[in-house]
Amino acid sequence: MPQRLVFFFAILSCLTTAWPTTSALAFSGQIQGIYGQVDNEEIEGAGASLAIGSRFGLQFDGAYAEREENQLKGAALHLLYREPERFLFGLLAAHGEDQNVDFNRLGVEGDLYLKTLTLAATAGQQQGDIDYNLFATIDLHWYPAPDLLLSLGGAFADKNDGRLHFGAEYQLLPGLAAFIDAAAGENHYDHLLGGIRLYIGRSKPLLNRHRENDRPNPVIANLLQGLASIESR
Numbered sequence: 001m002p003q004r005l006v007f008f009f010a011i012l013s014c015l016t017t018a019w020p021t022t023s024a025l026a027f028s029g030q031i032q033g034i035y036g037q038v039d040n041e042e043i044e045g046a047g048a049s050l051a052i053g054s055r056f057g058l059q060f061d062g063a064y065a066e067r068e069e070n071q072l073k074g075a076a077l078h079l080l081y082r083e084p085e086r087f088l089f090g091l092l093a094a095h096g097e098d099q100n101v102d103f104n105r106l107g108v109e110g111d112l113y114l115k116t117l118t119l120a121a122t123a124g125q126q127q128g129d130i131d132y133n134l135f136a137t138i139d140l141h142w143y144p145a146p147d148l149l150l151s152l153g154g155a156f157a158d159k160n161d162g163r164l165h166f167g168a169e170y171q172l173l174p175g176l177a178a179f180i181d182a183a184a185g186e187n188h189y190d191h192l193l194g195g196i197r198l199y200i201g202r203s204k205p206l207l208n209r210h211r212e213n214d215r216p217n218p219v220i221a222n223l224l225q226g227l228a229s230i231e232s233r
Contacts, residue, residue, distance in 0.1 A: 026054040028201035028213040032179075034065065034220055036193035043067040043193070051214035056081055061094075063219035072098045074219040078109070084211045087112050092124065096223040103128025105135065105222070113211060116143045126157060133158040135225070146205035147171035157225050162186050169216070174203040181221060191224060 029050045036043055045065025052058045059078040064071070076094035088111040095104050107124015118141040126135045139153030151167040163185025171177040180194045201213055210216065 026057070026213075027052055028199070028209075030197050030199050030214055030217060032195055032197045032217055034193055034195040036191060036195075038067060038191040038193075038224060039189060041068045043072075043191075045072070045220055047217045047219055049214050049217045053080075054212070055083070059214055061217045061219045063217065063223070065220050065223070067098075070098050070100075072096070072220070072223050074223045076219055076222070078215075082111075082211070084208075085113065088211070092122065094219070094222065096219070098223075101129040107135070111211075116207070117141065118143075118211070120153075141210075143207045146207050147177075149206055149210070155225055161189075161225065163189060163225070165221075169197070169206065171206040175199045175201075177206060179216070183221075193220070 027050070029048065032047045034043070034045045034047070043065055045063060047061065047063030049059060049061045051060075057080045059080060061074075061076040061078070063074050066072070074094065074096035076092065078090050078092055080088060080090035082088040088109075090109045092105065092107045092109050096102065103126055105124055105126050107122055109122040110120070112119040120139045120141060121137065123134070123136040126133055135155070135157045137153060137155040139151050142150045144150065147170060149167075149169040151169075152165075153167075154162065154164050156162040163183050165181060165183035167179065167181040169177050169179040175198060177197045177199065178194070179197060180192075182190075182192050184190045197216070199209060199214075201209075204212070
């Protein structure tokens, strides 16, 4: 991994020891490191999220990755309302770019909570170095144990870029989780990503953390989908 990514991730990791675990504004966050392959090309990167609020809240996501000689950058803002026992609804604005193209997304997102199952969906409009087109994702999350998440879902960014994916996340220690995500789709697309997440804030099971605090940072996966849809046209 390039030295600047190692340095960036190490500095962010050190912040976890100093971050307050309680706050009147209910702060929480996460830091993640990712490594894997996309269409037989190596990718490595890091991301961070900051969530503010509880029932009403904001979440800020950011990520940077290197894929061979290409640099990917992205950021997202979520405006959320949640009832942790029932549902979440939000508005999404995101931007992503690499050295050749860029795109913006506006959309809505929602989760429906059914005991150990979560049905999650996002839909909206994407604009970039192409005409407007729609994007959507739908995922079924299952928590067979409070600290284990298994996910299966699908996504499309236009009629030429549908894909299916499978993911898993396991909280190894309080605040430390490992994850993996595999996807395959049209235009011979595939990726296999893995990494770790450091969660900042009060210790709790993974299921509660995802429903009550910050959701997993999706920026790198969304970057790969959005940029692939542009480059395939």
